[in-house]
């Protein structure tokens with residue numbers, strides 16, 4: 001049945017043409033009389049009449065091609081899509097597919113007498129392949145290393161974050177359906193679905209980028225897509241120092257904190273670099289340890305060999321089968337983990353995280369949305385309060401203080417730079433007040449001519465409450481040294 005000479009054609013050409021002709025109302029552009037190829041202007045035309053005629057033909061051809069463009073390209077695109085066989089498309093290597101699609105575009109243009117120049121044909125073929133294999137108009141942005149975030153607000157408006165700043169880019173989708181199809185492809189690639197009946201979805205792309213999709217009617221102005229890209233090469237402390245996000249002594253202190261199994265929370269606003277910081281710190285975890293990670297959409301890039309990655313699952317259409325972070329943390333506790341790493345605490349799992357931290361799974365880590373380190377503690381308390389009825393506020397506070405050793409605050413500052421702004425030790429509790437010790441605190445002192453913030457870190461010399469642990473791991477000297485250097 002298939003035309004072997006051109007694997008992109010799933011059906012015999014005339015059969016497909018019939019279907020396409022039935023499927024599509026005749027386009028005014030295409031029902032125009034057949035465009036007879038303009039005779040090549042003869043060089044031998046000597047008479048003025050000949051010359052005038054040739055000029056008219058050339059002008060007519062140019063006009064025809066100008067009129068052809070937009071409506072006809074849409075028709076051609078639809079026709080190409082009708083003629084392509086999904087199985088054949090899936091079986092071809094991308095390079096080969098592009099060649100075949102180009103050939104198909106060219107054949108159909110001839111068949112339909114649509115005049116396209118070589119560049120227009122190539123553009124259409126590229127667009128079709130991007131739509132079929134990738135994320136359509138988003139492909140160039142995904143390849144662009146300088147882009148961190150991609151935010152699509154309906155088919156007409158796309159923004160990206162570059163160097164910490166948001167800018168609009170001239171990327172457009174054809175219509176809601178085009179954008180919705182791309183959203184659905186992303187969801188389907190991780191076994192999820194997104195449509196009118198379940199219009200919200202978290203997913204990830206092949207390269208690990210995190211994606212959130214929300215469709216109409218919940219998103220009023222059209223499908224909305226938020227993509228958090230991760231740099232292909234993970235950002236380690238060396239890079240963070242080069243970016244000016246922290247200083248070598250802070251890096252050293254955080255490295256020691258990770259090595260000697262302190263329970264650490266990374267706190268910050270949205271997109272401030274919390275996950276990146278946790279990834280960077282996780283590099284210092286001993287490769288011999290067994291780590292279990294719990295995430296809503298897996299995005300951690302841990303380098304250790306012994307890892308079990310768990311991901312939550314939303315409920316099915318019938319409202320069944322949901323597995324939330326709390327379920328996973330509880331399950332993780334039964335998996336003999338040396339450390340549990342939770343992508344982000346947002347709710348009831350906070351209680352189970354504290355249990356884990358307080359019951360021998362020290363060295364656990366997580367991130368939280370909060371404006372400063374004290375706020376982070378208050379948020380954890382609130383989350384625990386909501387999930388554990390019966391515990392008194394005082395008991396919760398005591399538990400939190402006992403569980404969390406260190407909070408690292410990261411911030412995306414107004415110059416677009418992401419920085420560690422606080423490293424706070426939870427030193428204990430007195431009455432109802434937690435005792436916090438800011439080991440490092442960033443103070444802005446000025447601004448350069450180019451708008452970059454300048455500042456310095458204030459360093460606390462108070463003796464750390466985890467001195468004994470530092471000694472146990474033989475890291476008390478390097479810790480003191482790092483603070484000295486700071």
Ligand SMILES: Nc1ncnc2c1ncn2[C@@H]1O[C@H](COP(=O)(O)OP(=O)(O)OP(=O)(O)O)[C@@H](O)[C@H]1O
Pocket residue numbers: 148149228229230231235240243245268269270271272273274275276277418419
């Ligand atoms: N210090 C940094 N310097 C430059 N870019 C960074 C830095 N930290 C993170 N990034 C980049 O910023 C983006 C956001 O980082 P990340 O995902 O770690 O933030 P987040 O706080 O976890 O965000 P969310 O709140 O959405 O979970 C990523 O693309 C990351 O590569």
Ligand SMILES: [Mg+2]
Pocket residue numbers: 274275276344367
């Ligand atoms: Mg994150």
